[in-house]
Amino acid sequence: MTEEKTKAFYSLFEEMAYHITRLEDFNREAFVDCLKRICELFEIAKGVTEFYLTPKHENDHDGEMLIDYDNGHGDVIVMQRRIVTRSKAVLIGTLYASKDAAPLDEEEREKLDLLLRTLLSFVSRNRLIQVVEQLGFNDEQGFPNLRSYIRYLNTMQEKKKLTAMTVACLNLRHFGVINQEIGRPLGDKVMRGYFELLQKAVGESGVACRMGGDNFILCFEKKLVDQVLQVTMGKAIAYDSKNDKKVMVSASAGLFSIPEDFVLDGPGFLLDRIMNAVGMARQGANGHVVFYDESVSRRRQVIQRLQGDFPKALKEREFHVYYQPKVNVETGELEGAEALCRWIKDGKIVSPGDFIPALEQGLEICDLDYYMLDRVCEDIARWLKEGRNVVRISVNFSRKHLVETDMLEHILEVVDKHQIPHEYIEVELTETTTDVEFKDLTRVVMGLRSEGIYTAVDDFGMGYSSLNLIREIPWHVIKIDRSLLPATEADEESITGLMYKHVVSMIRELGMNCVTEGVETKRQVDLLRNTRCLVAQGFYFDKPLPVQEFENRLDKQFYSLFL
Numbered sequence: 001m002t003e004e005k006t007k008a009f010y011s012l013f014e015e016m017a018y019h020i021t022r023l024e025d026f027n028r029e030a031f032v033d034c035l036k037r038i039c040e041l042f043e044i045a046k047g048v049t050e051f052y053l054t055p056k057h058e059n060d061h062d063g064e065m066l067i068d069y070d071n072g073h074g075d076v077i078v079m080q081r082r083i084v085t086r087s088k089a090v091l092i093g094t095l096y097a098s099k100d101a102a103p104l105d106e107e108e109r110e111k112l113d114l115l116l117r118t119l120l121s122f123v124s125r126n127r128l129i130q131v132v133e134q135l136g137f138n139d140e141q142g143f144p145n146l147r148s149y150i151r152y153l154n155t156m157q158e159k160k161k162l163t164a165m166t167v168a169c170l171n172l173r174h175f176g177v178i179n180q181e182i183g184r185p186l187g188d189k190v191m192r193g194y195f196e197l198l199q200k201a202v203g204e205s206g207v208a209c210r211m212g213g214d215n216f217i218l219c220f221e222k223k224l225v226d227q228v229l230q231v232t233m234g235k236a237i238a239y240d241s242k243n244d245k246k247v248m249v250s251a252s253a254g255l256f257s258i259p260e261d262f263v264l265d266g267p268g269f270l271l272d273r274i275m276n277a278v279g280m281a282r283q284g285a286n287g288h289v290v291f292y293d294e295s296v297s298r299r300r301q302v303i304q305r306l307q308g309d310f311p312k313a314l315k316e317r318e319f320h321v322y323y324q325p326k327v328n329v330e331t332g333e334l335e336g337a338e339a340l341c342r343w344i345k346d347g348k349i350v351s352p353g354d355f356i357p358a359l360e361q362g363l364e365i366c367d368l369d370y371y372m373l374d375r376v377c378e379d380i381a382r383w384l385k386e387g388r389n390v391v392r393i394s395v396n397f398s399r400k401h402l403v404e405t406d407m408l409e410h411i412l413e414v415v416d417k418h419q420i421p422h423e424y425i426e427v428e429l430t431e432t433t434t435d436v437e438f439k440d441l442t443r444v445v446m447g448l449r450s451e452g453i454y455t456a457v458d459d460f461g462m463g464y465s466s467l468n469l470i471r472e473i474p475w476h477v478i479k480i481d482r483s484l485l486p487a488t489e490a491d492e493e494s495i496t497g498l499m500y501k502h503v504v505s506m507i508r509e510l511g512m513n514c515v516t517e518g519v520e521t522k523r524q525v526d527l528l529r530n531t532r533c534l535v536a537q538g539f540y541f542d543k544p545l546p547v548q549e550f551e552n553r554l555d556k557q558f559y560s561l562f563l
């Protein structure tokens with residue numbers, strides 16, 4: 001090795017050392033250029049470094065390979081160094097030369113050895129810093145975590161950009177059921193796929209993180225709100241591309257638009273707001289999308305109070321059954337009734353709309369539904385004993401029950417405890433939105449049917465009606481929601497009127513019974529009769545009645561149709 005070459009090497013080596021010790025403003029371009037000149041000096045054609053987190057990763061070839069220099073003539077390996085760090089990471093550096101290059105002398109090999117080792121310790125330090133970051137800012141499944149969200153908020157605050165942002169908390173809807181249905185590993189894949197869509201929606205300038213389970217937090221520019229909400233409304237995610245299998249994933253979203261005068265002081269304030277809002281959204285408020293304002297936190301407090309009061313209220317029998325008659329519009333005969341819950345709290349009647357959504361947040365609703373069934377059976381048993389005319393009573397069951405595996409057994413246990421003939425009981429269930437729920441629903445309805453208990457679809461025509469729901473599941477009764485029933489003469493001629501008539505005739509052709517809810521006027525009764533929906537439930541005949549009043553209707557049996 002000539003003296004000149006030695007000098008040139010040291011000068012380049014010093015330059016490289018300068019670059020790799022500049023931690024705060026590492027200049028990769030200058031560093032790579034320096035390496036390139038060293039390689040040229042020694043006629044090295046290609047330099048490669050490999051990094052493996054552990055020897056096992058090395059064995060499995062699961063690591064990273066960096067090619068820092070390659071002039072395309074690297075035919076033979078001239079030097080290779082493998083080092084194992086104290087933390088057991090493995091680094092391999094390899095230098096290649098063209099087969100026509102002059103062989104290296106002893107001194108040259110010494111210099112290259114120094115170069116390689118320096119390079120490897122630099123790469124190892126760099127990679128390990130990244131690994132530590134990875135561990136600190138990501139969860140065990142590799143999703144960015146809450147810390148990375150907080151870091152992002154702080155950066156945006158420093159850049160004075162935070163007030164241009166919206167923060168959001170999302171909770172995936174029915175994800176537990178999806179997991180149950182397609183299995184955990186595919187469930188993970190679906191979650192990953194959905195998360196990628198969220199990341200895309202928040203864009204380069206935003207951030208999406210997971211807060212554990214199926215909860216996510218986002219921060220994104222205000223102008224991207226619609227884009228993000230498109231993803232929360234629902235996207236089909238493929239989980240088995242071979243068989244083209246997809247599942248619909250949607251999320252409840254709580255959002256907070258950061259106000260102009262906002263100053264970040266820890267993440268608590270923002271988290272508090274979006275968690276409150278997502279709590280409301282999860283109950284189905286406003287189509288599962290809630291923007292935080294002060295009323296959200298007030299409503300939240302009300303819900304928590306209701307949930308807290310529930311166990312005692314149930315024990316003290318504060319929930320009462322009201323019966324709303326169902327009437328045959330051709331004969332005026334009382335055909336059945338729906339049991340509706342009323343909470344008599346401090347002497348005041350509270351309507352289900354004010355407490356059912358709160359109870360549906362947890363599993364309290366399930367307890368309430370079984371309690372209602374129990375009270376209904378108690379009444380029927382008494383009526384039978386008293387020799388009264390008895391009609392079939394329908395009881396509402398929340399969708400929350402669908403995940404229970406013993407719903408059927410539980411219902412039978414209650415009904416049989418009171419020795420009620422099964423045909424006196426009807427179970428009302430609402431429509432479902434996902435394929436997975438659909439399967440659970442089929443299982444439950446078939447089970448009830450085989451036991452002789454009647455089943456009804458509640459609120460048909462509201463929300464996400466799926467024709468599959470009535471084509472593939474053998475319901476006894478379809479209850480048409482009042483939003484589909486024309487209210488005026490003009491409505492009868494409109495699209496609503498047309499739909500109503502066709503829905504009724506479709507249900508009849510499928511051999512199911514049809515009940516229309518919310519019948520309030522004589523005109524509507526006539527419409528039902530003409531459309532041949534034979535059963536009406538609504539204020540025209542009666543409001544939901546306390547039990548003694550309903551017993552009068554049972555005794556009378558008929559309504560006069562010509563009021």
Ligand code: C2E
Pocket residue numbers: 324339340341351352353356365368369372396397398428458459517518519520537538539540544
């Ligand atoms: P739903 O099952 O669709 O019950 C019918 C609702 O429509 C009742 O409201 C009833 O009072 C109302 N309604 C009946 N006729 C008319 C009418 O002519 N005009 C108008 N505007 N409304 C009419 P309610 O009792 O407030 O119940 C609301 C909802 O709460 C029920 O809707 C049901 O989804 C739920 N719910 C009630 N009791 C229970 C229960 O024990 N368990 C469960 N899971 N849900 C219940």
Ligand code: MG
Pocket residue numbers: 338396428458
């Ligand atoms: Mg109902």
Ligand code: MG
Pocket residue numbers: 458459479481517
């Ligand atoms: Mg209904």
